[in-house]
Amino acid sequence: MTLPADQPIIDTMIGFPIRDPDGTYGFITRQTKDAGSRRDLRMPAGYMFKDVPDHEDSAIDPVALTLAEMDRHGVAVGLVGIKGEDGRRAVREHPDRFAGCLSVDPNQGMDALREMTAMHAEYAIRAVDVFPAGTFPQVAINDKKMYPIYAKCVELGLPIFVCAGVPGPRVRLEPQRVEYLDEVMFDFPELVLVTRHGCEPWTDLAVKLMLKWPNLYYSTSAFAPKYYPREIVDYANTRGPHKIIYGGYFPMGLPLDRIMAELPGVPFKDSVWPRFLHDNARQVLKLP
Numbered sequence: 001m002t003l004p005a006d007q008p009i010i011d012t013m014i015g016f017p018i019r020d021p022d023g024t025y026g027f028i029t030r031q032t033k034d035a036g037s038r039r040d041l042r043m044p045a046g047y048m049f050k051d052v053p054d055h056e057d058s059a060i061d062p063v064a065l066t067l068a069e070m071d072r073h074g075v076a077v078g079l080v081g082i083k084g085e086d087g088r089r090a091v092r093e094h095p096d097r098f099a100g101c102l103s104v105d106p107n108q109g110m111d112a113l114r115e116m117t118a119m120h121a122e123y124a125i126r127a128v129d130v131f132p133a134g135t136f137p138q139v140a141i142n143d144k145k146m147y148p149i150y151a152k153c154v155e156l157g158l159p160i161f162v163c164a165g166v167p168g169p170r171v172r173l174e175p176q177r178v179e180y181l182d183e184v185m186f187d188f189p190e191l192v193l194v195t196r197h198g199c200e201p202w203t204d205l206a207v208k209l210m211l212k213w214p215n216l217y218y219s220t221s222a223f224a225p226k227y228y229p230r231e232i233v234d235y236a237n238t239r240g241p242h243k244i245i246y247g248g249y250f251p252m253g254l255p256l257d258r259i260m261a262e263l264p265g266v267p268f269k270d271s272v273w274p275r276f277l278h279d280n281a282r283q284v285l286k287l288p
Contacts, residue, residue, distance in 0.1 A: 003264040004273055007074070010281035012127075012161070013196065013221040013247040014070070014078035016062035016086040028169045031136045037170050044169035063090045066250075067097065073256045076278075077287060082123055091123050099126040099285055101161070105135055106145040113152050120156050126285040128153055129161040129196070132175035141180035150188045159192035159284050161219065164206070165199040168222070178202035178209070185213040192284055194245060196221045203229040210235070210243050217284060221247030224254060225262035233267060241272045245280045 028044045029037055037044050063086055070078060080087045082100040090098040100123045104112045119125045130149065132141050139145045141162060153160045164181065166173045178199050185193065194217040199206035210216050220228055236244040250256045268276060281287075 003266075003268075004270075007273060007277050008076040009074050009246065009277045010077045010079070010285070010287070011070070011075045011248045011250075012079045012194070012219050012245055012281050012285075014066065014075070014250050015080055015252060016066050016084075016090070017060075017251055019062075027136065028134050028171065031138075032170050034170050062086045063093070066090075067094065069250065069256050070097065073260045075256070077281075079127060079281075079285065081129075082119060082125065088123065095124075099287065101125060101127040101129055103129050103131070104149055106130065106139045106143070106149050107135055107137065109145075109148070113148055116149075116152050116156065116158075120158070125158065126287065127159050127161055127194075131163045131167075133163065133167040133171045133173065134169065135175070138172060138175045140175040141177070142183045143175070146184070147187070150184065150191050153192075154188060154190045157286070159194055159217075161194045161196050163197045164195040165197060165202060168197070178205050181206075181209055181216060182212075185209070185216055189213075189215070191215060193217070194219050194284060196247065198223055198229065200229065203231040207231050207235045207240070210240055217243050217245055217280070219245040219247035222249045222253060225259060225266050228266055236272050236276060237267075237269050241269075241275050242280055244272075244276055245284065246277050 025044050032044065066078070077097060077099060079099050079101050080090055081103055082088045082091060083103055087100065091100040100119065102116060102119045102125050104116065106112060116128060128149065132139055141164065150160065164176050164178050167176060181193065185191070192215045195206060196219055199218065206218060210218060218232060232244060248254060248256065248259050
């Protein structure tokens with residue numbers, strides 16, 4: 001159960017230094033009601049994390065900084081959002097190191113579908129993501145507004161990353177109940193769906209649904225390795241080595257130094273590590 005020292009890594013949730021937290025997280029804080037979320041936290045789920053990376057005052061180019069962190073820790077490819085210019089520039093200038101992911105708001109209707117088509121054509125995006133509890137108004141995983149997004153993903157051959165489980169920000173959890181995934185996978189058997197942010201407290205149910213649905217996956221985003229749910233580690237070591245995908249959370253909430261220092265302590269079998277860190281993501285994202 002040893003983490004291979006030379007194992008290349010695909011990080012399915014990495015980003016760039018956040019210079020303007022209020023602007024970056026405004027889409028969440030506009031729907032929160034507690035004073036802490038609106039005023040006191042550097043990020044809406046900041047109460048859950050310690051040592052959140054702080055690069056607000058850094059003069060280093062954001063793309064260069066993230067690339068340097070990736071090089072230092074053996075991250076070969078990072079899946080990055082392309083809503084902002086940093087992400088778009090990274091995908092343009094370093095196509096071998098960055099794969100684009102488009103965050104979609106199902107409230108935008110046909111405009112969201114047009115954006116998916118345009119970004120697929122221009123930036124060869126490899127995935128789409130949705131934060132159901134962070135949409136405003138909130139849109140549940142199985143809401144009819146989500147169905148055109150799922151259908152377009154199938155049409156374009158793109159996986160979708162969907163946050164599931166209790167959200168970190170202090171917003172309603174209802175849109176992210178894990179049982180909603182069952183309906184979606186039933187209606188879209190061709191859809192490749194990867195959960196983000198833990199699926200807690202329904203990780204047992206998430207495992208049961210991954211056993212049931214061939215195209216349902218789980219990523220470890222936003223979790224420090226020492227807190228990976230036991231059910232997920234056990235599943236990876238038994239019937240699901242092909243279903244669990246590494247996702248970090250740099251620089252949103254976790255430094256790569258901490259993630260990589262804790263990873264060797266995760267009790268994955270030796271045969272699981274290459275799949276978890278690289279192979280499963282490469283297959284889902286259809287990377288060369």
